[in-house]
Amino acid sequence: MAGLFISFEGIDGSGKSTQAKLCFDALVQKSIPSLLTREPGGEVIAEKIREILLYSQDEVLPQTEVLLYAAARSQHVRKVIEPALAEDKIVICDRFVHSSIAYQGYGLGVDQESIWQINRFAMGNIFPDIVFLFDLSVDAAQQRSQERAQSRESLVNSEKSKRDRIEARSFEFYQKVRNGFLEMAKDPRVKILDATKTPEAIHDEVISIVCQVYQGGRNQ
Ligand SMILES: Nc1ncnc2c1ncn2[C@@H]1O[C@H](COP(=O)(O)OP(=O)(O)O)[C@@H](O)[C@H]1O
Ligand SMILES: [Mg+2]
Secondary structure, three states: OOOEEEEEEOOOOOOHHHHHHHHHHHHHHOOOOEEEEEOOOOOHHHHHHHHHHHHOOOOOOHHHHHHHHHHHHHHHHHHHHHHHHHOOOEEEEEOOHHHHHHHHHHHOOOOHHHHHHHHHHHHOOOOOOEEEEEEOOHHHHHHHHHHHHHHHHHHOOOHHHOOOOOOOOOHHHHHHHHHHHHHHOOOOOEEEEEOOOOHHHHHHHHHHHHHHHHHHHHOO
């Protein structure tokens, strides 16, 4: 089989990056060839697009936002993700296409079918085998994000220690994004995890699902 592609999804502060790193470290520990990457970014041009998306002082229109995320994704998929999967690696990606549907579709109200269409072009043949959805209330997620920002600020007093363009959006926006993610969990590839649990308990569930799917693929 050709690798395994796993995306980590959820609203800001839900614990995606924490779990993506824990999962990657556990796989490396088991000597399973793996790659940890993130969106927007994960590739030189895609990281430049990330700068515009997250830190632009000028207005980025919703439609433009959709296209920029998709452009970054196209670079990332073809130059990084696809080659790693061809080498049989497990690819762990911190955010992927479901974030585009949740944030720009459900959150900003851009037509969802158009976003899917643009992203089908951007992704080519690549789609996640497993999508972990870390579900947390907007209140709890914002609380965690705030604490994370404060601890970052005490380390580096830079512009990027503060909230980015997307993180600065309203409570109502995030409510729509969370509900959108839950709506997409009707797809059996999307696994909802209760993000209120401890990082260790969530990690155990993640690894158990990854190993199950990975072993299943190996035995085919
Ligand atoms: N299960 C958890 N319980 C409590 N706090 C958590 C948990 N997972 C992560 N955190 C903390 O919450 C903050 C946000 O986590 P992070 O992984 O950066 O979220 P995301 O990448 O989804 O924005 C961090 O300060 C992190 O240490
Ligand atoms: Mg993160």
